[in-house]
Amino acid sequence: MQFQQLAYFLAVAETRHFTRAAELSRVAQPSLSKQIRALEEDLGAPLFRRARGNITLTPAGEALLPLAQRILTDLETARREVQELAGMRRGRVRLGATPSLCAGLLADALAGFHGRFPGIELQVEESGSRDLIRALGKGELDLALIILPLQSSDPAFVTTPILRENLVVVSAAGAPSPAVDGASMRITELRDRPLVMFRRGYDVREATLHACRAAGFEPHLAVEGGEMDAVLRFVEAGLGIAVVPSMVLKNRPGLQGVPLARPRLLRTIALAHRKDVDPSHTAKAFRRHLMTYLTHLTRDELGEDLEVIAPLTA
């Protein structure tokens, strides 16, 4: 017997309807049917009489109903009490992250954390790595997701690399691919192409400009100064191409990305916190949650251009 089966049982008992119970439980109807049947098998007795449009409880079902309710209530109570004692009932995590991360991976991770610890307030600050580090140093943030390497090699921070990401060249979906061979591009192919460029402060901006200069040319900027979303919209509108982190292309049908040929432009994303103060319980919990979330992502969800770095010991 399992908690879920009891929950499904309650849902059917309340709605007197398998299909609606399945909707209520956020699962497909056959999944719920199967679990109810498994529960009945397990107990050795049918719990419902299945009549057309009129599902009713059998005596066995009637007997189970109050106990199932009580068990699930106790379960909730247990959750709450333990979290209360562990200081996870109320609290706050102040998290800093770069715009690309906020748009990409963070949403799901935050949603999962909120589901497990609904009492914890989540404050997200979206900014460039330098600003985030500054805020971290002033104690305005508990954790920050930043881009390595840090310009200020301040030893006051502990950084744990967690992701390695490929930068890609993005262009409007309708336009011909900017890649000569259609599959990948060299940095030098950016020469004389109109580039859409982020405002100062974005790590990607510095990385791109630096790579161009290292290749021996100064890029031609069509537009300059936008935030993440603006840059992508400018590219969609055909103003030029841009170099962006691969993950922001998720759910952007108006854009196509081409990876850079080796040597690629990689950026390493790290989790940072102050060395001198121990993170709060809530911050540690979020850190753990984020790490398990990342390591449990499938290769499919990650895509080609993203790689999780196994935490050394976390």
Place this chain on the structure above:
Amino acid sequence: MQFQQLAYFLAVAETRHFTRAAELSRVAQPSLSKQIRALEEDLGAPLFRRARGNITLTPAGEALLPLAQRILTDLETARREVQELAGMRRGRVRLGATPSLCAGLLADALAGFHGRFPGIELQVEESGSRDLIRALGKGELDLALIILPLQSSDPAFVTTPILRENLVVVSAAGAPSPAVDGASMRITELRDRPLVMFRRGYDVREATLHACRAAGFEPHLAVEGGEMDAVLRFVEAGLGIAVVPSMVLKNRPGLQGVPLARPRLLRTIALAHRKDVDPSHTAKAFRRHLMTYLTHLTRDELGEDLEVIAPLTA
């Protein structure tokens, strides 16, 4: 969170010892460790302080303890109440089965059923198919596992084929294989070999003798009249070879079996009950349990010579 995790938690809390808790819970120690860890992750708080030889509960663990106990108690109560109402709390299943089935598959199936419905008394009668059918007809049995075809083609019984089994030629493990090619034997190779034969009444006896006569010879019987166990021991002792159902060779290192070449000697095992009286709740439950037990056996557990026949609708 899962019931098992709570049970493991209680075991550790009681024993203050992971290894002993694992023994108590009948699982490997790493499995228990992993589940405890998962529970801690789920709740967002450690439940135990792991000190050498001195495991103690954290405050969170202390808070969880009474609730976990209550939940598991409620779980047991729910089981009992539902089974009480479904008439599965007390009761009896009178089951007939042939000796080979009792020795082979039945033990595990019975154990599983008893685990789920501890209040149900299990009465097993071990006998030949003819006797079992007779007992079924007199109402002395609820269900019988018999060999098809029935000699008495009495329409008073419903039979459901559930297993098809190969008969094999068995010999002492040390002796040279009786098979000429070492892999399989023809019926005719039994001619002039000393056979150890069951007493009258065993279906296998009739099947073997019939097959020999159909092949045009009368077999030479070294010993005759034994029950299943005696026959196998005689073979082990080197008195001769015997034709037996494949499943009795399980856990018999002193014996080796060789399948018969095509046309093989197959026997079909069926579940029988009276047509005129509806089986009791308990009998139906056992029937269901047996069927799911069989269909969930792995190919590995079944072996080469045994095949489950999918029940038509059961």
Place this chain on the structure above:
DNA sequence: GCATGCCCATAGCCTACGGCTATGGTCACC
């Protein structure tokens, strides 16, 4: 002081279970 043993954690593998989509079958109602 190193060897040994106890005991919990980690790693890696395998099966089974819970999820999904697609489809079937049955009843009610037009």
Place this chain on the structure above:
DNA sequence: GGTGACCATAGCCGTAGGCTATGGGCATGC
């Protein structure tokens, strides 16, 4: 008799939970 509602069945897939083998830390003993 056609149609729609609704639950069951079938078949596929990924992950969770089981196992064995091994690591690694802390005691204890010779």
